[in-house]
Amino acid sequence: MSERKREAKGMSLKNKVALVTGSTSGIGLGIAEKLAESGFHIMLHGFANEDAVTKLKGEFANKYGVKVGFNSSNLIEVPQIYKLVEHCHSELNGLDVLVNNAGMQFTAPIEDFPNEKWDDIIALNLSAAFHATKASIAGMKSAGWGRIINIASTHGLVASVHKAAYVAAKHGLIGLTKVTALELAESGITCNAVCPGWVRTPLVEKQIADLAVKNNISNEAATISLLEAKQPTKRFTEVSHLGDLVSFLVTDAASNMTGTELKMDGAWTAQ
Numbered sequence: 443m444s445e446r447k448r449e450a451k452g453m454s455l456k457n458k459v460a461l462v463t464g465s466t467s468g469i470g471l472g473i474a475e476k477l478a479e480s481g482f483h484i485m486l487h488g489f490a491n492e493d494a495v496t497k498l499k500g501e502f503a504n505k506y507g508v509k510v511g512f513n514s515s516n517l518i519e520v521p522q523i524y525k526l527v528e529h530c531h532s533e534l535n536g537l538d539v540l541v542n543n544a545g546m547q548f549t550a551p552i553e554d555f556p557n558e559k560w561d562d563i564i565a566l567n568l569s570a571a572f573h574a575t576k577a578s579i580a581g582m583k584s585a586g587w588g589r590i591i592n593i594a595s596t597h598g599l600v601a602s603v604h605k606a607a608y609v610a611a612k613h614g615l616i617g618l619t620k621v622t623a624l625e626l627a628e629s630g631i632t633c634n635a636v637c638p639g640w641v642r643t644p645l646v647e648k649q650i651a652d653l654a655v656k657n658n659i660s661n662e663a664a665t666i667s668l669l670e671a672k673q674p675t676k677r678f679t680e681v682s683h684l685g686d687l688v689s690f691l692v693t694d695a696a697s698n699m700t701g702t703e704l705k706m707d708g709a710w711t712a713q
């Protein structure tokens with residue numbers, strides 16, 4: 443289809459705006475980079491110091507030539523989520539792709555699991571995606587096009603011990619993905635979940651360090667043990683590969699792909 447026709451149908455990827463929550467590090471940053479490479483204007487979001495934000499914004503603008511905004515809303519606080527979506531409209535003039543990625547982890551047996559950690563993980567890993575989706579739908583509907591991508595996890599499909607809040611939130615996020623896809627099925631808006639296995643980011647570095655201390659082994663040995671326990675390929679999923687997967691989901695080729703959960707987990711959940 444010609445670019446003009448795509449433009450007329452609102453399908454051109456040019457001048458579209460993507461918000462990637464939690465894009466100051468790890469998977470979110472990798473996804474934001476790939477979307478910027480595809481020409482999306484980007485609202486970066488997350489926690490970072492001022493120097494890091496200035497550097498990141500400069501890198502995006504110089505490397506990809508797109509408009510870049512930044513927002514540091516704490517997504518555990520509901521009103522801030524609505525302000526974040528408003529910020530996309532006021533600074534970048536829209537919101538076409540929403541990637542609900544920000545997340546946190548905490549591990550402990552249920553009997554010892556701190557109540558406030560449960561509340562925070564459910565709020566960030568699940569409820570924030572609901573509120574961001576709710577706030578984004580009207581704009582996407584009026585554009586007749588939109589993409590909502592929820593970064594879930596293998597832990598949205600299977601469980602592990604000591605991750606009650608995380609596993610509950612990620613299973614919930616996959617449920618939310620399906621409802622969103624059904625409700626928006628005829629609107630030109632798709633909603634899918636991405637389920638990574640182990641990805642080497644700060645969130646996993648902490649789990650490796652904890653494992654090393656617990657078993658009195660080196661970080662290297664803990665890394666091997668972590669991979670061997672779950673991920674048959676025995677290698678991490680790459681952040682850039684997750685970015686490529688999300689970049690595919692925003693294309694026209696994926697326009698009838700909705701309500702799915704896409705695994706990139708080195709056969710973790712094939713067992």
Ligand code: NAD
Binds near residue numbers: 469
């Ligand atoms: P990360 O710790 O590198 O990044 C988390 C991002 O979320 C950061 O930008 C951080 O600033 C932001 N964030 C944290 N708390 C926040 C809050 N209260 N409000 C707003 N932003 C907040 O983590 P990551 O590994 O890149 O994880 C990204 C997503 O991928 C998470 O949802 C995680 O559950 C999921 N995931 C990660 C892995 C993995 O192995 N790393 C595997 C499967 C799924």
